[in-house]
Amino acid sequence: MTKYVIIVAGGAGKRMxxxxxxxxxxxxxxxxxxxxxxxxxxxDNQIQIILVLPEEHMDYWKNxxxxxxxxxxxxxxxxxxxxxxxxxxxxxxxxxxxxxVAVHDGVRPLVSQSLIQTCFETAELMGNAVxxxxxxxxxxxxxxxxxxxxxRSEVKLIQTPQIFRAEQILKAYRQDYKETITDDAxxxxxxxxxxxxxxxxxxxxxxxxxxxxVIASALLQNMRSV
Amino acid sequence: MTKYVIIVAGGAGKRMxxxxxxxxxxxxxxxxxxxxxxxxxxxDNQIQIILVLPEEHMDYWKNxxxxxxxxxxxxxxxxxxxxxxxxxxxxxxxxxxxxxVAVHDGVRPLVSQSLIQTCFETAELMGNAVxxxxxxxxxxxxxxxxxxxxxRSEVKLIQTPQIFRAEQILKAYRQDYKETITDDAxxxxxxxxxxxxxxxxxxxxxxxxxxxxVIASALLQNMRSV
Numbered sequence: 001m002t003k004y005v006i007i008v009a010g011g012a013g014k015r016m017x018x019x020x021x022x023x024x025x026x027x028x029x030x031x032x033x034x035x036x037x038x039x040x041x042x043x044d045n046q047i048q049i050i051l052v053l054p055e056e057h058m059d060y061w062k063n064x065x066x067x068x069x070x071x072x073x074x075x076x077x078x079x080x081x082x083x084x085x086x087x088x089x090x091x092x093x094x095x096x097x098x099x100x101v102a103v104h105d106g107v108r109p110l111v112s113q114s115l116i117q118t119c120f121e122t123a124e125l126m127g128n129a130v131x132x133x134x135x136x137x138x139x140x141x142x143x144x145x146x147x148x149x150x151x152r153s154e155v156k157l158i159q160t161p162q163i164f165r166a167e168q169i170l171k172a173y174r175q176d177y178k179e180t181i182t183d184d185a186x187x188x189x190x191x192x193x194x195x196x197x198x199x200x201x202x203x204x205x206x207x208x209x210x211x212x213x214v215i216a217s218a219l220l221q222n223m224r225s226v
Numbered sequence: 227m228t229k230y231v232i233i234v235a236g237g238a239g240k241r242m243x244x245x246x247x248x249x250x251x252x253x254x255x256x257x258x259x260x261x262x263x264x265x266x267x268x269x270d271n272q273i274q275i276i277l278v279l280p281e282e283h284m285d286y287w288k289n290x291x292x293x294x295x296x297x298x299x300x301x302x303x304x305x306x307x308x309x310x311x312x313x314x315x316x317x318x319x320x321x322x323x324x325x326x327v328a329v330h331d332g333v334r335p336l337v338s339q340s341l342i343q344t345c346f347e348t349a350e351l352m353g354n355a356v357x358x359x360x361x362x363x364x365x366x367x368x369x370x371x372x373x374x375x376x377x378r379s380e381v382k383l384i385q386t387p388q389i390f391r392a393e394q395i396l397k398a399y400r401q402d403y404k405e406t407i408t409d410d411a412x413x414x415x416x417x418x419x420x421x422x423x424x425x426x427x428x429x430x431x432x433x434x435x436x437x438x439x440v441i442a443s444a445l446l447q448n449m450r451s452v
Contacts, residue, residue: 006311013290020235024243064236071398107408120231135383136432136434137383137384137385137432138383138384138408138409138411138412139381139382139383139384140356140381140382140384140421140423141380141381141382142380142381142382142429145420146420146421146422147382147416147421147423148421149408149412149415150381151406151413152408154366154367155365155366155367155368155376155381156366156368156373157361157363157364157365157367158363158364158365158366159363180375180377182364182375183364183379185364185375186364186375189374189375192321194371194372195366195372195374197366197373202435202437203437206363207361207364209428211428211429211445211448214444214445214448215441215444215445217438217444218441218443218444219440219441222437
């Protein structure tokens with residue numbers, strides 16, 4: 001079965017306190033985005049990688065690939081104004097509708113190969129799969145009156161890759177964009193599909209701030225030393 | 227106004243893949259629990275520190291204090307079977323009912339002095355204060371049918387210190403223990419009080435696994451180098 005992964009790197013990195021979008025920052029010497037793509041290739045060297053990048057960053061990325069001699073084959077697609085639009089643009093490259101399609105954040109370089117495998121296997125069986133983590137801190141939910149305790153044992157943090165049968169995600173992205181949609185699972189769910197969660201991997205953090213870069217760097221070193 | 231802080235270090239560290247309870251592990255050379263207590267003393271050297279420890283760890287702790295020449299004045303109280311019971315035991319040391327009482331996890335050594343100050347000031351004004359963080363990942367909530375999207379913009383991760391007017395927390399802890407209670411704010415809320423949230427500090431992570439030790443160590447080094 002054909003496998004695709006759409007790597008979404010559309011963000012302009014406004015939260016990074018840095019002019020360079022976060023996906024291009026060096027994580028222990030190698031750009032985040034390159035680190036993100038490698039585990040998918042290592043999982044299956046036939047996987048088709050579709051990288052969604054803002055148009056204005058394409059030249060920067062291509063130069064970076066030359067500079068780092070990054071040979072991993074991938075298609076580049078222009079991003080849109082929202083994440084929804086970016087994924088939708090990436091989906092135009094899906095030519096095999098009997099395939100499986102992963103969507104993964106460009107700023108999650110520490111995703112494990114075994115998580116990628118679990119998600120693909122579950123999606124093939126169940127239609128879709130998204131990785132979920134337990135929450136170890138108390139939660140509160142905002143209410144019109146203020147806020148109140150939310151039972152943390154019932155809530156999961158959702159990571160990527162989120163993987164779907166192609167027909168499911170292609171159909172879902174024909175819907176109109178809604179503000180409440182924050183990930184691909186919610187787009188697919190919005191169409192009436194059930195979402196299947198699998199255990200995530202702890203190191204698979206999303207790098208949204210420089211603080212996260214410090215954490216990712218330490219985790220990477222630790223993973224190597226174990 | 228008298229200030230107390232109850233440091234809860236009751237956990238036996240079953241999640242640490244280590245025989246040593248997590249609060250005693252060395253974080254960049256110094257036991258976690260010592261690092262946790264220092265910012266409170268630095269904030270106000272008159273603060274009364276009440277350390278709640280499992281009875282079987284008291285000797286270990288006292289020896290550690292000698293070994294590290296740890297001079298910070300504190301009372302030691304025996305913990306109970308649950309966190310609720312441990313805090314309740316700590317509260318028996320509150321003699322000034324016109325005071326402010328902070329409750330802080332023994333395994334949050336990276337709490338900032340400014341967060342401690344904000345929480346005390348807000349609690350004095352509003353009756354209580356708990357630190358809350360935004361969530362940058364998607365959330366799902368378990369339902370009888372499976373799971374569904376939960377709007378992350380309405381949910382906050384809750385940290386400690388949680389600070390209360392003494393009368394409020396003393397009264398709250400006269401209630402019976404309930405399973406749904408995961409922190410002190412929920413005990414106080416359960417009595418009908420509104421909870422006031424203030425912005426938390428990102429580094430103020432809860433160390434529950436060895437993975438968290440790696441992160442805490444990196445954050446600590448980064449805080450020093452900034």
